Amino acid sequence: MSTLFKGSGVAIVTPFKDGSVDYTAFTRLIELQIISGTDAIIVCGTTGEAATLTPEERTEVIRFCVERVDGRVPVIAGSGSNNTAKAIELSREAEALGVDGLLIVTPYYNKTSQAGLVAHYGAICEQVHLPILVYNVPSRTGLNVLPATMQKIMGECENVVGIKEASGNIEQIVNLAALCPGLDIYSGNDDHILPVLSVGGKGVISTIANVVPSEVHNLCMAFFAGKLDIARKLQFMLLPVWRAAFCETNPIPIKTMMHMMDLCGDELRLPLVPPQPENRELMKKALKDFGLI
Numbered sequence: 001m002s003t004l005f006k007g008s009g010v011a012i013v014t015p016f017k018d019g020s021v022d023y024t025a026f027t028r029l030i031e032l033q034i035i036s037g038t039d040a041i042i043v044c045g046t047t048g049e050a051a052t053l054t055p056e057e058r059t060e061v062i063r064f065c066v067e068r069v070d071g072r073v074p075v076i077a078g079s080g081s082n083n084t085a086k087a088i089e090l091s092r093e094a095e096a097l098g099v100d101g102l103l104i105v106t107p108y109y110n111k112t113s114q115a116g117l118v119a120h121y122g123a124i125c126e127q128v129h130l131p132i133l134v135y136n137v138p139s140r141t142g143l144n145v146l147p148a149t150m151q152k153i154m155g156e157c158e159n160v161v162g163i164k165e166a167s168g169n170i171e172q173i174v175n176l177a178a179l180c181p182g183l184d185i186y187s188g189n190d191d192h193i194l195p196v197l198s199v200g201g202k203g204v205i206s207t208i209a210n211v212v213p214s215e216v217h218n219l220c221m222a223f224f225a226g227k228l229d230i231a232r233k234l235q236f237m238l239l240p241v242w243r244a245a246f247c248e249t250n251p252i253p254i255k256t257m258m259h260m261m262d263l264c265g266d267e268l269r270l271p272l273v274p275p276q277p278e279n280r281e282l283m284k285k286a287l288k289d290f291g292l293i
Contacts, residue, residue, distance in 0.1 A: 001131045001158070001159055001161045002131075002161075003161065003162070003184050003202060004040065004074055004076060004100065004101045004131050004133065004161060004162065004184065005039045005040035005073070005074050005076075005202070005203065006039060006202050006203055006220075006224070007038075007039035007040075007202075007203045007217055007220040007221060007224075008037075008038050008039050008040075008203055008204055008206055008209050008213070008216040008217040008219075008220050009038070009039060009040035009041065009042050009074075009076065009186065009203060009204065009205045009206065009209075010033050010038050010040075010041055010042065010205075010206055010209040010210060010213060010216075011042045011045045011046065011047035011048065011205050011206060011207050011209075011210075012029060012030070012033065012041050012042065012043055012045075012047065012048055012065075012210065013029065013047055013048060013049070013210055013251055013254060013255055013258065013264065014026070014043075014044070014048045014049050014050075014053065014061060015029065015255075015264035015265060015267075016265065016267040016268070016269065017265050017267060018267075019267075021053075021057055021060070021061060022264065022265060023064060025263070025264040025265065026061075026064065026065075026068075026264075027068060028263065028264070029210070029263060029264060030065065030068050030069060031068075032213065032263070033073075033209070033213050034069070034072055034073060036213035036214045036217065037213065037214055037217040037218070037221075038073065038209060038213045038216075038217055039073060039074075039203065039217060039220075040073050040074040040075070040076055040100075041065060041069060041073060041074070041075050041076070042076045042077075042078065042103055042205055043061060043062055043065045043075060043076070043077050043078070043099075044058055044061055044062060044077050044078040044079075045078040045103060045135075045205075046078075046105075046137070046140070046250060046251070047207050047210070047250055047251045047254065048061070048078065048251075049251060049268070049269060049272070050078050052269040052270075052272075058090075059093065059097070062075075062077050062094055062097045062099060063097050063098075066097055066098045066099060074100035074101060075098075075099050075100055076099060076100060076101040076102065076103050076133065077094040077097075077099040077101075077102055077103065078102075078103045078104075078105070078135075079091040079093075079094045079102045079103070079104055080103070080104040080105030080106070080135060081107075082107040082108050082109050082110050082111075083107075084107075084119075084120050084123050084124065087104060087120075087124055088123065088124055088127045088128070091104065091124055091127070091128045091130075091132075092127060092128055094130075095128050095129065095130050099130065100130070100131070101130055101131040101132065101133060101161075102128065102130050102131070102132045102133065103132075103133045103135050103164060103205070104121070104124060104132055104133070104134060104135060105135040105137065105140075105141065106120075106134070106135065106136060106137075106141050106143045106145060107120060107141070107143065108140065108141035108142065108143065109142075111141060111142050111143040112143070114145075114146055114148075114149040117143075117145060117149055117153065118149060118152045118153055118156060121134065121153050121156075121157050121160060122153075122156050122157055124157075125156075125157035125158070125159050125160060128159070129159065130159065131159055131161045131162075132157070132159050132160045132161065133160075133161065133162045133163060133164055133184075133186070133205075134150065134153065134160060134162070134163045134164070135163070135164045135166070135188070136163055136164065136165055136166060136167055136188070137164075137166040137167070137188060138166075138167050139166070139168070144167060144172075145163070146172075147172065147175045147176040147179045147180065148179065150163060150176060150179075150180055150183065151179050151180050154180055154182065154183060161183075161184055162183060162184030162185065162186060162202065163176070163183060163184070163185055163186065164186050164187075164188040164205045165185055165186065165187060165188050165196065166187075166188025166189055167188075168189055168192070170192065170195055173185065173192075173195075173196060173199065173201075174199050177199040177200050177201070181200075184202040185199075185200065185201040185202060186201060186202055186203050186204055186205050187201060187203070187204040187205070188204075188205055190204065190206050190207060190208045190216070190238065190242045190245070191235075191238075191239060191242050193206075193216070193219055193220070193235060194219070194223065194231055194232060194235040197220065197223045197224075197231070198223075203220050204216065204220065207245055207246075207250055207251070207254055208238060208241050208242055208245050208254070210254050210257075210258055210263075211241065211245075211254065211257050211258060211261060211263075211287070211292060212238060212241055212290070212292070215234055215237070215238060216238070218230075218234060219231050219234040219235060219238070222234065237290075240286045240289060240290070241286050241287075241290055243282075243286070244257065244282050244283045244285075244286035244287070245257065245283075247275070247279045247282055247283070248275050248276070248279055249272065251268075251272075252268060252272055252273070252274070252275050253275060253279065253283055255267075255268060256274070256275055256280060256283055257283050257286075257287055260283065260284060260287055260293055261287065261292055261293055
């Protein structure tokens, strides 16, 4: 299967208003991403608060995003679960809704072994035909996909085309790139975009692209064009925005920052709560210094 996208994929937020999904704001966010050059939209992921969407909301959010984007960029849906049967169900539903690919997080809480990871993704791949990105985020799942395991998954699952690598372990990512030369690697950390690109990565699945979409896209494109000085400058410029966006659990800060920019409301669903006052000030300063408010 071919590469899903090359460049910046935004892990788009799900805006809420009065307890429901705010589709007026969601339309605005989708259009902002497309006009800003974003290369793919990832819907119903961690940043999109998929964990607290009802099944009906999840279906409608994906359907709405696919219809609004209308083929202008790839739409990738989060469809992972710690129940393999549920992950298959979510993946098949997303496929029927017309997404271009799936982002499937590793099992969490009832975390499995490395052999169990191969079996988990193998079972999903037997039931869906879309390109799949494995999502490795040990800080949230308590489970790390080792490079040798990823090699086995690729060998058994022909529609696993890539990985969102959010381990934060550059040594591991370098070893992964060396061991799996046919794997599309996307940085799952906005502070590691350039390092991942430098070992052959295809781009980033970005949280901060919700507020700086053009800059994240331009960083990737500068690297691909061989303009390393520009790419390096952009990576460094984005660090204060990244620090602010992760001063508390994602997506608390990014939604707060988007509200400060009048992009959408800052409504969250429990167990997420508004940020502490001192962190709110950090976010405001980062946005002001970047010229966003």
